Amino acid sequence: MCPAIAELVPDYIRAFEAYTPSRPDPVLMRQYGVDHLHRLNNNENALGPPADARAVIEAFEPPRSAIYPSGDCYALRLALSERFGKDPERFLVGNGSCEVIASVIKAFCEKGDNIITADKTFAVYEWVAEFSGFEARLIPLSNWGFDPEAMLAAMDARTKILFVCNPNNPTGTWWDKGTMERFLRGVAGRAIVVIDEAYCEYVDDEAFPNGMELMERHPNVVVFRTFSKMYALAGLRVGYVCGQRDVVDYIRRTHIVYSVNSLGQPAAAAALADDAGHILATRRMVAEAKELLLPAFDALGLKYVSGAGNFVMVETPASDSLIYRQLMRRGVMVRTMTGFRFPNWIRVSLVQLPAMRDFLAAFGEVLQAVSTGPA
Amino acid sequence: MPANVSPASPLSASARPQLVLELQADTAYLPVAAAAAENAAQVYGLDRGGALRLALAVEEFFAYLCRHAGREEPIRLTLAHGGTFASADFRFRAGEVSLRALNFAASVDLSSMDADNGDEAELGLLVAGRTTDRCGLTRSGPDVFHLNAEVDREYPEAEPISTPQHLAAPLRLEPQPAAGALRHAALLAAGRYPARLRPSSFSRPERFADMVAWGQYQALLALDAAGRPAGLICWRASGRRAVVFSGPYCFDPALAVETARLLTEGFLSRVARTEALCAFSERPTADLPRGWFENLGSLTLHGAPADAENGEGPEQSEGVDQPAYYRHLREDAGAAIWAHPDLFPFLRREYDRLAFSRDLLPAEPTDHTRLAAHSLLATSLDRLRGLAVLRPLLDGQDFAANLRAHVEAIQAQGVGDILLHLDLSEPWQGAQAPALAACGFAPRLVLPHAGASDILVCQHVPGHS
Numbered sequence: 001m002c003p004a005i006a007e008l009v010p011d012y013i014r015a016f017e018a019y020t021p022s023r024p025d026p027v028l029m030r031q032y033g034v035d036h037l038h039r040l041n042n043n044e045n046a047l048g049p050p051a052d053a054r055a056v057i058e059a060f061e062p063p064r065s066a067i068y069p070s071g072d073c074y075a076l077r078l079a080l081s082e083r084f085g086k087d088p089e090r091f092l093v094g095n096g097s098c099e100v101i102a103s104v105i106k107a108f109c110e111k112g113d114n115i116i117t118a119d120k121t122f123a124v125y126e127w128v129a130e131f132s133g134f135e136a137r138l139i140p141l142s143n144w145g146f147d148p149e150a151m152l153a154a155m156d157a158r159t160k161i162l163f164v165c166n167p168n169n170p171t172g173t174w175w176d177k178g179t180m181e182r183f184l185r186g187v188a189g190r191a192i193v194v195i196d197e198a199y200c201e202y203v204d205d206e207a208f209p210n211g212m213e214l215m216e217r218h219p220n221v222v223v224f225r226t227f228s229k230m231y232a233l234a235g236l237r238v239g240y241v242c243g244q245r246d247v248v249d250y251i252r253r254t255h256i257v258y259s260v261n262s263l264g265q266p267a268a269a270a271a272l273a274d275d276a277g278h279i280l281a282t283r284r285m286v287a288e289a290k291e292l293l294l295p296a297f298d299a300l301g302l303k304y305v306s307g308a309g310n311f312v313m314v315e316t317p318a319s320d321s322l323i324y325r326q327l328m329r330r331g332v333m334v335r336t337m338t339g340f341r342f343p344n345w346i347r348v349s350l351v352q353l354p355a356m357r358d359f360l361a362a363f364g365e366v367l368q369a370v371s372t373g374p375a
Numbered sequence: 376m377p378a379n380v381s382p383a384s385p386l387s388a389s390a391r392p393q394l395v396l397e398l399q400a401d402t403a404y405l406p407v408a409a410a411a412a413e414n415a416a417q418v419y420g421l422d423r424g425g426a427l428r429l430a431l432a433v434e435e436f437f438a439y440l441c442r443h444a445g446r447e448e449p450i451r452l453t454l455a456h457g458g459t460f461a462s463a464d465f466r467f468r469a470g471e472v473s474l475r476a477l478n479f480a481a482s483v484d485l486s487s488m489d490a491d492n493g494d495e496a497e498l499g500l501l502v503a504g505r506t507t508d509r510c511g512l513t514r515s516g517p518d519v520f521h522l523n524a525e526v527d528r529e530y531p532e533a534e535p536i537s538t539p540q541h542l543a544a545p546l547r548l549e550p551q552p553a554a555g556a557l558r559h560a561a562l563l564a565a566g567r568y569p570a571r572l573r574p575s576s577f578s579r580p581e582r583f584a585d586m587v588a589w590g591q592y593q594a595l596l597a598l599d600a601a602g603r604p605a606g607l608i609c610w611r612a613s614g615r616r617a618v619v620f621s622g623p624y625c626f627d628p629a630l631a632v633e634t635a636r637l638l639t640e641g642f643l644s645r646v647a648r649t650e651a652l653c654a655f656s657e658r659p660t661a662d663l664p665r666g667w668f669e670n671l672g673s674l675t676l677h678g679a680p681a682d683a684e685n686g687e688g689p690e691q692s693e694g695v696d697q698p699a700y701y702r703h704l705r706e707d708a709g710a711a712i713w714a715h716p717d718l719f720p721f722l723r724r725e726y727d728r729l730a731f732s733r734d735l736l737p738a739e740p741t742d743h744t745r746l747a748a749h750s751l752l753a754t755s756l757d758r759l760r761g762l763a764v765l766r767p768l769l770d771g772q773d774f775a776a777n778l779r780a781h782v783e784a785i786q787a788q789g790v791g792d793i794l795l796h797l798d799l800s801e802p803w804q805g806a807q808a809p810a811l812a813a814c815g816f817a818p819r820l821v822l823p824h825a826g827a828s829d830i831l832v833c834q835h836v837p838g839h840s
Contacts, residue, residue, distance in 0.1 A: 028709070031709035317666050319667060321707065325731065336705070343644065
């Protein structure tokens with residue numbers, strides 16, 4: 001008898017549940033019976049791309065869609081090289097930073113190896129390790145942040161990569177220069193240290209460590225950055241990895257070429273060209289949103305965690321998935337946090353004030369509904 | 376692994392010992408299959424009586440399949456060590472199969488039994504179904520079926536611990552409790568909670584510890600400042616995408632609120648990034664913290680007659696409302712479900728109350744002329760709880776009569792609480808509302824995502840036959 005298809009599948013794939021993304025906005029709006037939807041679930045920058053990037057997108061000529069993009073993002077890597085003063089060969093661009101996470105794990109891990117990260121952080125490090133058959137050692141957060149000592153204690157001879165999300169999604173906590181330096185000295189080059197700086201442009205603090213500088217003193221440091229958050233190019237999917245040249249050479253061997261499209265590459269390069277005003281405006285928008293939301297959460301007696309980044313996490317008096325559905329009925333989409341191992345918390349993206357006011361109004365109604373309901 | 380490191384995927388389990396045979400559908404291989412089952416069962420820890428029961432089931436199943444299974448491929452028999460039980464699984468192809476003898480209520484007229492017309496083989500399945508602890512039929516492809524039988528290992532019963540516990544904060548979680556701690560905690564829970572609120576294995580604590588060791592249950596323990604058990608919560612997979620939990624069990628009432636919250640949060644964090652989509656209460660205690668689960672409604676359960684002897688009190692005869700709690704572990708993406716229009720008012724009210732987005736698609740009963748003669752219902756019986764759960768597996772012309780026969784047969788066993796689960800992803804199941812109503816079943820709960828789609832739980836109304 002032919003084997004069942006499931007018998008052909010490794011155990012670590014059978015045990016893995018595929019991620020189910022949100023349905024398209026029009027479908028969600030129809031399902032929940034609303035005529036608008038505030039997207040406060042993915043930490044997108046509601047200001048949209050910087051002006052130069054916007055111009056590139058608007059000027060894109062449809063016939064160019066017939067032509068393959070630059071397979072290794074040649075011009076974008078030159079732009080990154082110029083911006084950071086590093087050899088272009090030290091940059092590897094991917095279809096969002098999720099793709100480069102997979103490339104790094106494939107490059108350094110083999111059967112029996114492990115990676116170390118936090119239990120309550122961006123899930124993709126853990127997921128890629130797990131569905132690739134590698135152990136993910138998950139260290140509990142300490143005071144909402146990554147615990148450097150516990151991460152070092154969890155290392156063994158088979159530890160190949162430590163992932164540090166700095167600032168951490170979803171808590172917004174971050175290691176300062178001293179903490180990061182002590183941690184890297186503790187690792188002592190025994191494993192690759194990935195510093196995921198997806199939200200670094202939201203931090204305006206001298207004490208925040210710059211991974212681009214750290215890698216010059218610690219050759220085992222690899223930095224991830226993205227154009228999806230601050231630069232508002234999430235729909236074009238552009239992220240990149242930077243490290244020492246020999247490290248990046250190994251990662252490149254596992255990396256798919258031609259994965260970044262013809263519109264994303266020039267748009268990302270343009271976004272770098274004149275970003276100071278855009279970054280300031282975004283930080284101002286985030287600060288204004290916090291000034292509105294945090295006192296409102298205080299008034300409601302709700303606990304929240306608000307660090308760096310364009311998001312805030314708030315504890316809810318009912319199941320976060322119930323709060324999600326109730327908010328969706330009012331045209332507001334947030335992120336439930338059970339999947340981040342924060343049950344009964346939601347994460348809210350910080351955007352312009354009108355949307356924030358709409359969120360607060362809907363949130364108040366929902367809290368009233370769940371407090372009087374049967375739950 | 377260091378003590379402060381959490382496993383990333385707690386539901387992943389290592390491969391279990393198993394023996395796989397591929398057999399031609401030929402009765403000449405009957406002794407081979409039976410002998411393999413008996414020997415494997417003893418290797419897997421069953422006593423001689425248990426091993427013989429499994430061997431009998433295998434023999435009877437195989438004889439039946441020789442008659443009915445497709446001939447183009449051999450039958451695959453997998454004998455597996457389940458930890459606290461041994462199992463036999465037959466995977467076979469059958470283009471047209473009559474498995475009505477697997478119905479709990481199936482009966483055969485012995486006076487008309489004739490080997491030539493197949494009754495003898497069907498009697499064999501009836502015997503097999505009733506001599507095992509659990510058996511079932513599933514379908515994994517258009518014409519691929521599995522017949523599965525399980526026989527449990529024997530475990531000694533132990534005396535519950537009812538001595539009051541005086542524990543000391545702070546509490547902490549033990550994510551991977553040792554067997555000794557689990558046995559101790561199970562007996563503490565058995566001493567504080569009535570039988571209907573705890574798994575039966577708590578009274579056989581070695582069995583409970585083995586179930587955890589083999590992945591049948593997952594468990595979290597709360598420990599007090601001195602490392603003494605302060606509480607327990609346990610859960611198991613229910614289908615591929617749901618977990619059902621029992622508890623939380625708190626051993627010191629003075630610390631119950633803190634213990635329950637710690638266990639509940641730990642439980643949800645453990646299942647949050649697994650394949651499970653949702654968590655349901657199986658035996659929720661009054662200690663379950665408010666605000667962490669949604670109340671789906673309740674069932675009025677009367678319990679087993681023996682419950683009065685277990686201190687359940689006289690209210691059991693009147694029925695006790697058992698609430699059903701639910702928690703989605705993801706963001707609901709909406710869904711479409713099939714149901715008979717008679718069910719629409721109930722479903723619309725419940726989906727609206729729970730804020731679930733669902734498209735209701737009308738399902739009408741299939742024309743009788745297009746149906747097979749016989750339907751098939753799966754029955755699970757929990758005698759300790761006095762509870763039977765029916766699940767339709769195959770539609771047939773006799774569905775209504777078959778359902779009525781099941782109710783009568785279950786009631787004849789002294790089991791008063793009868794539930795029926797309809798998977799609303801299947802139009803033919805959703806369409807059975809008139810047959811259910813005629814037999815005395817009323818819709819009580821919707822369990823979102825509990826099956827391939829949502830499950831509608833119907834309860835038989837006592838006094839209706």
